Amino acid sequence: xxxxxxxxxxxxxxxxxxxxxxxxxxxxxxxxxxxxxxxxxxxxxxxxxxxxxxxxxxxxxxxxxxxxxxxxxxxxxxxxxxxxxxxxxxxxxxxxxxxxxxxxxxxxxxxxxxxxxxxxxxxxxxxxxxxxxxxxxxxxxxxxxxxxxxxxxxxxxxxxxxxxxxxxxxxxxxxxxxxxxxxxxxxxxxxxxxxxxxxxxxxxxxxxxxxxxxxxxxxxxxxxxxxxxxxxxxxxxxxxxxxxxxxxxxxxxxxxxxxxxxxxxxxxxxxxxxxxxxxxxxxxxxxxxxxxxxxxxxxxxxxxxxxxxxxxxxxxxxxxxxxxxxxxxx
Numbered sequence: 167x168x169x170x171x172x173x174x175x176x177x178x179x180x181x182x183x184x185x186x187x188x189x190x191x192x193x194x195x196x197x198x199x200x201x202x203x204x205x206x207x208x209x210x211x212x213x214x215x216x217x218x219x220x221x222x223x224x225x226x227x228x229x230x231x232x233x234x235x236x237x238x239x240x241x242x243x244x245x246x247x248x249x250x251x252x253x254x255x256x257x258x259x260x261x262x263x264x265x266x267x268x269x270x271x272x273x274x275x276x277x278x279x280x281x282x283x284x285x286x287x288x289x290x291x292x293x294x295x296x297x298x299x300x301x302x303x304x305x306x307x308x309x310x311x312x313x314x315x316x317x318x319x320x321x322x323x324x325x326x327x328x329x330x331x332x333x334x335x336x337x338x339x340x341x342x343x344x345x346x347x348x349x350x351x352x353x354x355x356x357x358x359x360x361x362x363x364x365x366x367x368x369x370x371x372x373x374x375x376x377x378x379x380x381x382x383x384x385x386x387x388x389x390x391x392x393x394x395x396x397x398x399x400x401x402x403x404x405x406x407x408x409x410x411x412x413x414x415x416x417x418x419x420x421x422x423x424x425x426x427x428x429x430x431x432x433x434x435x436x437x438x439x440x441x442x443x444x445x446x447x448x449x450x451x452x453x454x455x456x457x458x459x460x461x462x463x464x465x466x467x468x469x470x471x472x473x474x475x476x477x478x479x480x481x482x483x484x485x486x487x488x489x490x491x492x493x494x495x496x
Contacts, residue, residue, distance in 0.1 A: 168278040173435045174235050177224050178242055180204060180433040181415070185246035188220050197222070200432055211430055214403055216414075220247070223416035223429035227437045232417040233268065236390050237279050239415055240312070241286040243388050248412055252291060254387040255314045256409065262318060264392065269296050269316045287312040297321055298331075300378045301338040308342070308385060315387075319397050322379070323405045327354065332378045335364055339376040346374060346384065352410050353380045379408060386412040393418050398427040420490070462489065 170178070183203055187196035197211035214221065226232050236257070244253050257272075259265045271279040272294045283292055293307060297317030307313060317332075327333035335356060346353075354377065356370045374380060389411040391397060397416075406414065421429035437452050455461040465487050472485035 168234060168281055170234075170238070171231065173226070173439045174231055174238075177226070177235060177433045177435065178238055181222075181224065181239065182242050182246045184222065184432055185220060185243060185413070188218075189247045189249075193218050193220050196220075197430060197432065204433070212428060214427075216403075216407070219411060219413065221414040221416075221430060222432040223418060223421050225418060225421050225429075225431050225434045227435065228419045230419070230435055232392060232419075233271070234279055234282075236392065236415075236417055237272070238282050239390060240283060240314070240388065243413055243415070244286075244312075248388060250309070252287065252310055252312045253412075254308065254382065254385050255312070255390060256382060256387045256411070257314055257316045257390045257392070258319045258322075258397075259316065259392045260318065260397075265296075265316055265318050268392070269294065272314060272316065283312065283314075297378075300332075300381075301336060303342075303381070305341045319391070319402065319405070322409075323397075323401055325401060325404075327379070327408075333375070335360060335366060335370075335375045335377055337376070339378065339381055342381050342384070343374055343376050348374055353383055354408065383408065383410040386410050388412055389414040391416045398422040398424075398429065465489070 180200055180203075184196050184200040187199055193213070194211040198208040201208040213219075224232075224235065226235065240253070240255055244250060257268065259268055268279070271277045272283075274280060275284070275289065280292075280294075291311045292314075293303075293311050294314045294316065295302060297315055300315060303313060321330075322332055324330050324333075333354065354375045356366060356373050356375050358371055360366055360375070361368060361371060387409065389406065389409070391414065416429060418429070421431050423429075453464065455464065469485055469487040476483040476485055
């Protein structure tokens with residue numbers, strides 16, 4: 167079994183503590199108590215119209231093993247919060263390249279990313295799907311096997327759901343909706359536009375869509391978001407609400423810190439903690455800043471200082487300063 171580093175174990179313990187409290191009480195209070203338990207000054211929890219659905223972030227620097235930590239998160243959430251023996255997990259990644267890498271790892275028996283899942287749920291009780299393979303999900307698997315669906319947020323994030331594969335009415339999903347009445351009206355219905363695009367009949371308008379998105383909403387998945395810092399927009403929030411998740415856990419090195427969409431960071435790991443665990447081989451001099459303007463200013467000044475130092479070297483050395491800039495619209 168893959169041996170977790172100390173900071174990874176601490177992150178999972180913080181998550182377990184939070185979810186255990188959230189299961190029986192207020193999410194905001196659970197968040198506050200989690201900060202106190204870590205001997206940190208509590209900060210307000212932001213629900214973003216998700217009500218009492220936990221939506222939190224674990225911050226780990228690049229190279230900190232976020233993916234393996236995400237695989238451990240499934241069993242932590244299952245035991246501490248979900249009240250399901252075999253949950254459905256929607257695992258969202260930022261790019262198709264990472265999607266394929268994650269998918270290959272989670273489908274490979276014995277891979278470090280999969281080991282914890284196998285030990286917790288059993289080899290024959292675990293199925294992993296690409297988002298393009300979801301029509302293979304059988305009704306009898308739900309509640310009897312842990313189902314992990316790997317996809318990109320881009321495949322889900324739309325304002326108009328008509329015509330998009332994950333939202334389209336599909337006959338392969340019909341067995342999943344037999345006898346479903348949806349008294350809370352949380353499932354998407356067939357619209358006139360769906361009739362025009364998908365060959366449905368006029369009399370189908372208003373019926374529950376037998377779509378993958380509705381299948382997720384019906385069973386309230388655990389949502390794992392890898393590198394989620396670019397995904398905190400109104401459109402993303404609206405997209406996630408359609409899925410009615412039971413819990414959302416973000417993993418990122420650079421959480422959103424804006425006033426309008428800041429992540430609820432439950433646990434933070436510094437680069438120095440990674441270095442202490444021999445996860446980083448190069449020397450690190452790290453200074454944190456309260457705002458980006460100060461970070462840019464100090465980076466520029468440090469670059470000039472290093473350029474002067476480089477002139478003393480016998481070999482040519484040219485220090486550089488790198489900035490990562492993200493699109494405002496995510």
